[in-house]
Amino acid sequence: KKLGFAIVGLGKFAQEQMMPAFKDCKHARITALVSGSPDKAKKLAAEYGVEAKSIYSYDNFDSIKDNPAVDVVYIVLPVGLHAEYTVRAAKAGKHVLTEKPMANTPEDCQKMIDACKKANVKLMVAYRAQYEPFNLDAIARIRKGELGKVMQITADHGRIVDPTGDKADTWRIQKKLAGGGSLMDLGIYSLNATRYLTGEEPVEVTALEMSDKADPRFKEVEDRIHFTLRFPSGILATCTSSYSTEGVKRYRVFGDKAWLDLDPATDYYKHNMTIGDKDGERKISLKEGNQFAAELDHMAECVLQNKTPKTPGEEGLKDIRLIMAIYEAARTGKKVKV
Ligand code: NAD
Structure with a gap:
């Protein structure tokens, strides 16, 4: 089974490394895009087969809670925005994979951990080297x-x-x-x-x-x-x-x-x-090996098998x-x- 991932932030790393890696995933596929740039999102949606109704802006991002095609939200935004989008994703009932470094401060990391615990969703930090x-x-x-x-x-x-x-x-x-x-x-x-x-x-x-x-x-x-x-x-x-x-x-x-x-x-x-x-x-x-695909599949497997990720929020907080x-x-x- 393949879980649906929403990509939040369609910047350089998302476009050049992570989105292309989904083709090598056994358990993950792209089902939604979140972007401040409608034209860019539309173009990438066509390329990756994402439905128009699954394109979100940062303003209407919270309505992702009503999209059953999205299981995991993958946050590829500048670091200072990881905490806000993790908390919003958790509130929407979605599992969260966030890029490294986890957040600007230990307080923000703790907020992210608490929000995901409260919503009973998984939280993983994308430490790709630990899957390489x-x-x-x-x-x-x-x-x-x-x-x-x-x-x-x-x-x-x-x-x-x-x-x-x-x-x-x-x-x-x-x-x-x-x-x-x-x-x-x-x-x-x-x-x-x-x-x-x-x-x-x-x-x-x-x-x-x-x-x-x-x-x-x-x-x-x-x-x-x-x-x-x-x-x-x-x-x-x-x-x-x-x-x-x-x-x-x-x-x-x-x-x-x-x-x-x-x-x-x-x-x-x-x-x-x-x-x-x-x-x-x-x-x-x-x-x-494709460390990006291995990392994405690990996140999906943790959700599918109800396991704690190898690099959970606590790992990000420690760093x-x-x-x-x-x-x-x-x-x-x-x-x-x-
Ligand atoms: P980037 O600037 O190319 O991408 C960031 C995206 O966020 C852009 O599309 C930008 O438009 C969007 N964005 C939304 N709101 C924004 C705002 N208020 N200000 C600025 N941009 C905003 O950067 P990137 O290099 O792709 O990095 C994105 C994330 O990925 C960061 O967390 C970075 O640390 C991480 N990263 C990880 C790796 C890795 O190997 N794991 C490599 C590169 C980057």
Whole structure:
């Protein structure tokens, strides 16, 4: 059985990655569109076979409650709008899949969790890397002890943010819509990875930030932020996040027997794993999978089988709490306990 998904926000990521991925889904299909642009919605509705009566604007979105073809609302709006649309979707009795980062603040995340609990609907955060084969393989190897005892992790995520060249970057430099800068958008991949790779929750963070306030891009949000995390077992992680350096999306996990490198680690289509030890390095070949379709199918399966998603609202909230601690550490120059 295929559940019906309403796509809220027909921007770059929705159009270029997520909507095309539905063709590879076993349990999910697009049955409604929500957009502020009627022409764009009409064109995409024709392309994806969505009925005209299932096109909504942001104003009449709440009437989606009367549409039985919609089971799940997938929110692909700027971060600052995730909370409002999650609450409205829950009130309409629809299950919610929301993009990462979950929301601007822990308070907003909690509101989303509470609204979905109250409405008895599922809430999942779209952490695609947790549905991607190379990342899942890395986790499995670590759990099996292939690296020995994990001692440390380094993780880097960055790219050049450029609102003059990419319309999708316009909201990313506005605090109200983005919640913050590179850490919210990209550093979250490093942060989330340290948590799923270790299976532990950090207890202490430190951070340094560097943003050129004369650069119009960084008037409201941060550019570079480096942070370190201490985990209960003694693992240390060092992460970097940047909006002013050429694209990077990688991590390396160091054990007392071997290391595992994934570079890229969180690309859309391409992953590269290397494992090294005292005898040398070897490339790991694995088949690339459609992480977007896997994520959408997981959401649908959770609804169909009444299961809690692997990346529920609580998972999103944990990262946003840690992000706030990282910002505090950067601001005060002090270690922050979490
Ligand atoms: P985008 O700007 O291309 O898309 C956002 C859409 O929201 C646009 O269609 C825009 O018209 C619409 N919108 C509605 N109300 C708006 C308002 N008040 N202000 C601005 N835009 C408004 O951005 P995007 O890159 O597609 O990102 C959308 C979401 O997807 C974000 O939450 C982002 O973090 C997430 N994202 C996730 C990934 C991933 O790999 N999981 C990748 C890219 C983006």
